[in-house]
Amino acid sequence: MSKVGLLMPGVADRPEGLRELRLHGRLTFFNGPVYWVVVAVVVAFALALPSFGSTFLISNLTSFYLNLPLTLGLALLWGYAGILSFGQMAFFSIAGYSYAVLAINFGGGSWTLLAATLAVAVGMVVAAAFGYFVFFGRVSGLIAPVLTFVLTLILETFLGQTAGPEWKIGSAPLGGYNGMTNIPSVEIAGMTFNGLTAPLYYLVVLISLAIFLGMRVVANRRVGHVLAAIQIDVERCELLGHDVRIYQLWVFVIAAGAASLSGVLYVSWGNYITPANAGMLAATLPVLWVAVGGRASFTAVVLSTVGLQFASNWLAAFGGQYSLLLMGALLLLTMMFAPGGLVVGLIGALRARFS
Amino acid sequence: MDGIIANIVYQFAVNWAFLALAALGLIVILGMIDIINLAHGEFIMLGAYTTALLVHAGVPFFLTIPLAMVAVGLFGVLTERLIIRRFYDNKLIALVATFGLSLILSQGVFLILGPFLPAVRMPFGGFKYGGYSFSTYYSILPIVALCAMAAMWLLFYKTRLGIEMRATMQNPEMARALGVRTSRIYAITFGVGSALAGLTGAVYAPTTSIVPLFGAEFIAPAFIVVVIGGGMDPLLGTATSAFFLAVVSTPLSYTVSDFAGRIGLLTAALVIMRILPKGFSYYLHRPMRSLRALAGMRM
Amino acid sequence: MFDRESTTQAAANTKADPPAQPSQPAATRRRLLQGAVAAGITASSLAVFSRSVQAKSTEPIKIGLLEDQSGNIALYALPKLHAAQLAIKEINDGFTLISGPTGFGGTAAPDGAYKGGFYKEAEDVLVPSGDKGIMGRQLTFYAPDTQSDNRKFQELGRRLILQDKVDVIFGADASSEREALRPIIDQTKTLYFYANQYEGGVADKYTFCTGAVPEQQIIPVMQYMIPKFGKRIYILAADYNFGQLSASWTKVMAPILGGEVVAEEFIPLSVSDFTATIARVQKVKPDWLMMFITGQNHGNYYPQANAAHARFPMASSITLAQGYEHKRFAPPALAGMHSAVSYMEEIATPRNKKFVERFHKMFPHEPYIQQEANATYAAVHLYAAAARLAGSVDRAAVTEVLESGIGVEAPSGWLFMDPATHHTSEYIRIARAGEDHSISFVTQWPSLEPWWLRRLGVNLVSKPEFKQYTPQDDPRFRKA
Incomplete structure (x- = not known):
């Protein structure tokens, strides 16, 4: 395989593919003109919202939307390539912490953009190193999730014991379990992207949209077909001449990059990050969101990521102690009766009825 | 000097017992029916709660251990029948579903029984040797772990049920063709694994406070043991990987710090994973079998 | 950054406002608080502090309670939530804890009689306030479940402040939870009480701490x-x-x-x-x-x-009083434990016995009333007393009263809110667990001040800040 092929499998094999975008095709669940009209209306509505929504709504929606890159990455990783990962929150945290350390040391201002870029790169590099062990070790499909789970828990343990003065990088103390506070928000051209104002909202919506479309392109291109083939049968895929390990590593790093982006946006939103972002519950939540919507459909994942956070927030505010119980029940019942996800299951059933 | 050696042996044995008991139920289920039960920690918690409730109702502690095993075992059978059974063709989904189950169990216990139950008093006292004192109860935990493994070995290799279980594990279709009721075997296997989790919960109940997140401390060690043990041969895998991990972490915890011990454990796990990705049991299983064949033993 | 902006804002407030409380005769206010004088006088004598209240004088006052009702911290946080609910009910029913701006020493003895160096304990510190709620406005509370999850503190903190528009927030248990909440507290300039024993060092104009520090x-x-x-x-x-x-x-x-x-x-x-x-x-x-x-x-x-x-x-400094280990572990696991506590349910003073009785009447199944429950209970009553004195629930007005040298008679003892550091003095006892886990109090300090932040030069009245100091900021610790 060529060098380009290493960086982005599938591209080198089909250079003409660069010219066509392939926003829809056989490997995306939702297609067709009606669908795109609905998407356009939803995006337009989302972009218009700050002009009439309350500060609270905008701030809260920003917090929900900023998880979209992370869950879309997980959808590609799990729904397409068949690799279940509990590690997305680990890369989220690594990038969040990296951004915090860099932004504090740079002293905020427009340097924060560089900090954000470097932070995402750090997340992807760590993912590449970890992914090398997992995929080049040819760990079985059932053990890989366990390893990502362990990775996340180690990260939490490590970050938790950094309260001492020796854990100070430049002028930024890592802060142990209390985490890091007073982190500057991302600032571009004098505009501050913090959690109480509209700019961050727009930024998050646009980034999520870009990643959503990008993921659809990846899925419908050759690389998406190979990933889907790997999920179905690894051996057969290798016999066809694909180096499965490289594809797996690549998709793992891409997903980690998306998660890293979420991490940076989260820090810019709340000016705060703690090891609990890599804790047991935090690590499993994205899996819950993706599973309930439908892991093999980006649209379903967007709906469930936002919808379930709304539900969880609402339940926490009004359901008191029952919220975790209800989330657990929802997950269990979805997996039992619509293992492909609620949205996918529902639309699939409707389609079957009307076709 | 005697004291120091005794102390290191004691610590090693206690470590090993913890790792082995944390993982045994999980690895039996993984090895036999290829399901990872993310609610494993909550099954352990149910064992501890059963013991605590019975002890507070006046049942002698040692009698509560088999009762906890039976209770959690039956709960496991029920779980398999109602939930796990649906997922044999998509095992990753089982992992997600059991996570949902774990949320329900820990939060349900919290809502029904409150934030904690009063502790169970630890039986026996301690003994002194070479200037150090040791806990008698902790000293018998490795023996408990060994007994549990011996019982599993007898079950797997010396009973008809065990043969049917191993047959189902190796080739379900063939087993079915030969008249084994594999669906029943799956339920029993899941029940046995759950009962082992119940045992772990019961025997560790006196060592800590009884809270809904009781199982959380067992989860990460159990997973590490399972990852490097592998599911090829559950008993061999658990025993050897717990042994290896205890060998690495005990001296580090003792001489440096518990944090060093923990980091050592994880580093060792990563290295082993890269060298022996299928786990200890895969690489040990065959040599053992050829050894037995050489000695003229019947497998 | 928002910090700088809010600093100047707060400084401007301080300048624009009329001279703070201490010019008022202390005795008048104490009598007021003990309910001897009707609410009408409160309003007239403290008119300088009332700002925008009259407009919505019948609306209930909204209290935000951010406590973990599930997850691993629920064990510690549920008694706090219940303590806040008890205090809110008492305030609505027309009661208050004895309170007043009398400095570190506490309020005067009820009958002027001193005994053993200290004044004789009052039979009960809960007295009629002559006011149902605060200035006739009932208190309602919003208590979402933060699930022991830092992120829920960020989101639900925003919900309470921006959506429900609460007047004050009590809550957070772990320090990480408090730190999750503080950025939004500071950005929106909301009044916040943190009622936990913790590692110390928070110097924040909008935050008041009623728990003990190192x-x-x-x-x-x-x-x-x-x-x-x-x-x-x-x-x-x-x-x-x-x-x-x-x-x-x-x-x-x-x-x-x-x-x-x-x-x-x-x-x-x-x-x-x-x-x-x-x-x-x-x-x-x-x-x-x-x-x-x-x-x-x-x-x-x-x-x-x-x-x-x-x-x-x-x-x-944490065992027994926070996680009630002596109740949760089988004896004699904790025999020989000595803990410096700001409160424990077992304190045998008459005022505490009355408090425990009231608590268990409202929450019969509460496993234990720990020190954070006492600190929360006192904080809610202190807030009500301060708002009543300010004649307003406006953040700046209440803050001025809280910085006036006010204190409150908590079930544990007198808590004095230090104006400079926003931390309270505490009645500290050494609790000792016996073989059977029975608690005895072997010695006590009726009024220990929180002095460390003052040693570092913190004075939130003259110089508002929004940070947490660590021992690294103290030359003595750096040397060690």
């Missing part, structure tokens, strides 16, 4: 332990912020108090097996152990050490 707990317990058991101290601390900072307090204070730290050990929160630790302690054979271990896993130390017959006298 100088109020670690020094007293060392002062008691060193002459009694000996100078050789072994520190066992959880490897996180609270454990590490408490350990450095112990190390810095040991030479001054005649002690010597012979070993210290930090244990990750995830460790639950203490065999190696117990062996090391047995090898060193200290005179006593300073315990800063915490959390569910670390609780295992006590039964394990006890089973191994590794029994040493123990001291702590």
Whole structure:
């Protein structure tokens, strides 16, 4: 395989593919003109919202939307390539912490953009190193999730014991379990992207949209077909001449990059990050969101990521102690009766009825 | 000097017992029916709660251990029948579903029984040797772990049920063709694994406070043991990987710090994973079998 | 950054406002608070402080309670939530804790009689306020479940402030939860009470702390332990912020108090097996152990050490009073534990017995009323008293009263809100757990001040700040 092929499998094999975008095709669940009209209306509505929504709504929606890159990455990783990962929150945290350390040391201002870029790169590099062990070790499909789970828990343990003065990088103390506070928000051209104002909202919506479309392109291109083939049968895929390990590593790093982006946006939103972002519950939540919507459909994942956070927030505010119980029940019942996800299951059933 | 050696042996044995008991139920289920039960920690918690409730109702502690095993075992059978059974063709989904189950169990216990139950008093006292004192109860935990493994070995290799279980594990279709009721075997296997989790919960109940997140401390060690043990041969895998991990972490915890011990454990796990990705049991299983064949033993 | 902006804003407020409380005769206000004078006079004599209240005078006052009702911290946070609910009910029913701007010493003795150096204890500190609610406005509370999840604190904090528009927030247990909340508190300039014992150092114009800090707990317990058991101290601390900072307090204070730290050990929160630790302690054979271990896993130390017959006298600033370990573990696991506590349910004063009775009447199934419940209960009553004095629930107006030298008679004793640092003085007792886990109080300090932030030059009245100081900011700690 060529060098380009290493960086982005599938591209080198089909250079003409660069010219066509392939926003829809056989490997995306939702297609067709009606669908795109609905998407356009939803995006337009989302972009218009700050002009009439309350500060609270905008701030809260920003917090929900900023998880979209992370869950879309997980959808590609799990729904397409068949690799279940509990590690997305680990890369989220690594990038969040990296951004915090860099932004504090740079002293905020427009340097924060560089900090954000470097932070995402750090997340992807760590993912590449970890992914090398997992995929080049040819760990079985059932053990890989366990390893990502362990990775996340180690990260939490490590970050938790950094309260001492020796854990100070430049002028930024890592802060142990209390985490890091007073982190500057991302600032571009004098505009501050913090959690109480509209700019961050727009930024998050646009980034999520870009990643959503990008993921659809990846899925419908050759690389998406190979990933889907790997999920179905690894051996057969290798016999066809694909180096499965490289594809797996690549998709793992891409997903980690998306998660890293979420991490940076989260820090810019709340000016705060703690090891609990890599804790047991935090690590499993994205899996819950993706599973309930439908892991093999980006649209379903967007709906469930936002919808379930709304539900969880609402339940926490009004359901008191029952919220975790209800989330657990929802997950269990979805997996039992619509293992492909609620949205996918529902639309699939409707389609079957009307076709 | 005697004291120091005794102390290191004691610590090693206690470590090993913890790792082995944390993982045994999980690895039996993984090895036999290829399901990872993310609610494993909550099954352990149910064992501890059963013991605590019975002890507070006046049942002698040692009698509560088999009762906890039976209770959690039956709960496991029920779980398999109602939930796990649906997922044999998509095992990753089982992992997600059991996570949902774990949320329900820990939060349900919290809502029904409150934030904690009063502790169970630890039986026996301690003994002194070479200037150090040791806990008698902790000293018998490795023996408990060994007994549990011996019982599993007898079950797997010396009973008809065990043969049917191993047959189902190796080739379900063939087993079915030969008249084994594999669906029943799956339920029993899941029940046995759950009962082992119940045992772990019961025997560790006196060592800590009884809270809904009781199982959380067992989860990460159990997973590490399972990852490097592998599911090829559950008993061999658990025993050897717990042994290896205890060998690495005990001296580090003792001489440096518990944090060093923990980091050592994880580093060792990563290295082993890269060298022996299928786990200890895969690489040990065959040599053992050829050894037995050489000695003229019947497998 | 929002910090700078809000600093100037707050400074401007301070300048524009009329001179603060102390010019008012203290006695008048005390009488007011004890309900002797009707609410009408309150309004007229304190008219300077009433701003925009009249417009919505019949609307209920909204109290935000952010406590973990599920998850691993619920064990510690549920009694706090219930304590706040009890206080709100009492305020609505027309009661208040005795309160007033009388400084560190506390309020005057009820009949002027002094006994044993201190005034005779009042039979009960809950008295009629002559006011149903605050200035006739009932209190309602919003109590979403934060699920022991920092992120829920960020989101639900925003919900309470921006959506429900609460007038004040009480809550957060772990320091990480408080730090999750503080950015939004500061950005929106919301009044916030943190009622937990913690590692100290928060200097925030909008935050008021009613829990004990290291100088109020670690020094007293060392002062008691060193002459009694000996100078050789072994520190066992959880490897996180609270454990590490408490350990450095112990190390810095040991030479001054005649002690010597012979070993210290930090244990990750995830460790639950203490065999190696117990062996090391047995090898060193200290005179006593300073315990800063915490959390569910670390609780295992006590039964394990006890089973191994590794029994040493123990001291702590967190055990017993926060996680009620003496109720949760089977005796004699905690025998010989000495803890500096700001409150425990077992305190045998008449006022506390009345409080415990009221608490259990409202929450019959409460397993234990711990020190944070006392701190929360006192904080809610203190807030109501201050708002009543301010004649308004406006943040700046209430803050001025809270910075006027006001205090409150809590079930534990007198809590004085230090204007400069926004921390309270505490009534500290050394609680000792016996073989059967019965609690005895072996000595006490009726009014210990929170002095460390003042030593660093913090004065939130003249110089508003929004940060948390660490021992690294103190030259004495840097040297050690």
